[in-house]
Amino acid sequence: MDDRVAPLLNGLRITFSQIRGFVTVASTNSFRQAAEALNLSQPALTSRIQQLEEGLELRLFDRNTRTVELTDAGRELLPVFMRIVNDLEGAVINARDHAARAGGMIRVACLPSCAASVLPEIIRRFRADRPEATFVVEDAMDEQVRARVRSGDVDFGICVRHDGDADLDSEDLFQDDLLVVFRPRHPLSEVERITVRTLARYPLILTCRNSSARAAVDRAFAANGLSVTPACEVTYTLTAAALAGAGLGVAVLPSTSPEVRSVHLVARQVDDPGFARHIVLIRRRSVPMRRIAAAFIESIRVHGDSVRSSRPAVSE
Template structure:
């Protein structure tokens, strides 16, 4: 059932102010508008609420029965409205952005800490999602921007590439390859490998870069997430290949550059095309990008390039 709020407001104003003219002045409306609201309310209820004469307006029995309920309902609404208004003043101000899980889990905390010192009154909401989900969140305006890969381009989004993130080998610290400064793909031909089939498309990036050479690799296991693949490596099940920012040096694991060929994915900032970031969002974007670039090898960052 629809509640005729405007009609009840007009009815209460007439009853409390003493007439149509006074109610119209109180509500800053014309008398015609007030009369229209009352007629609509009476029609919806199927009763007459006001008895009109040329000299005054009185409440009918139905009007007198309705008045205390309308008065209580309006007071309750005013109280709720004031409570919500006070909450909006005191509630924390939120800023949201999206980031690939492999980047969010290890690399962005220092940037968020620096942002908090600049804007202590702003709370941050981080969506650690896949490429497709990041694009959808940015396009819908749920997040101000996203940190993704350049492949996330789609209609309505601006994609600004800011770095190349190389893939690296992760192996047990006691493995023979851990003694090398870098490893070639050919040196992996006899190793059991853990493939990560992520929505981010890392496996496709590797296959495209290796071409026919990929057929000489033995992918003995497949995991959906980096954390599980790294656990397999710790347990000695095999070696894995991941983007370098997705893994932190930990006891028992060695991280080595992969060469011949070097394989990398292109990191990018994703925003809605034509949408300007607020000053806090712009500063957060710069801090996150700076932090991610700091964790890359010296020759990895690329010049920002918009698509």
């Protein structure tokens, strides 16, 4: 804003509708045309301009029966008021556009394996019916998923079932078995029934300790009176599968991990109830769910099982 004009406007009680009326009259040089453009009666527009002039203690127009001309003060204020009108109207348009996009945006925090295997097909089906929907999928470790839901940064989360989450509503989705993965011709290929004690005889490739899969493995070994010391500990399931493929050991991966379907690896189930994760959908308790997010949750309920069952099976 012009340094000479800013002090003039400071503390004055003038409204945007008055400023917009002034700019429209100045642009059309006609109270009648400006009133039509603003969908106002001419007396109503005239009253707005008079109120603006009174508030500024300045005469902005020289009027006669035929013409409307800006005074020197009006010409001084016109570029400033035009910027105010353009900036505010542009900001409103941008805000409305952002709100429209945000209204159709669904934010999900999800375990990486589920984000890579279960969600894509459900999202595809949902967007076929709701093309306005957009998604932000934050793949994260179990505790991070819960933290994102609690903070309100996402609409809901998909993670492992926990007891004692009093501030979260939890809905069971499915059981995600933990599979052992190794390269062909590994000795485990000849074992009819793989147990925890069977696994204890081989070098293991496990995900890091803060992962839900690792926590389940540690609990299963402890329940059998065993401890586990991995030959390799990794962050990502892709790395674990690559190490197993190189013959460095037996990887333990969730059945939802895309890597267990690799044609270069063999995946087998473990005969132990502890080798599983219970996958749940969580959301903040007593917080209303936006309609489009609620609709997507319903799509997960309807299509989740069929999407999982349509994926290639692994060896028993």
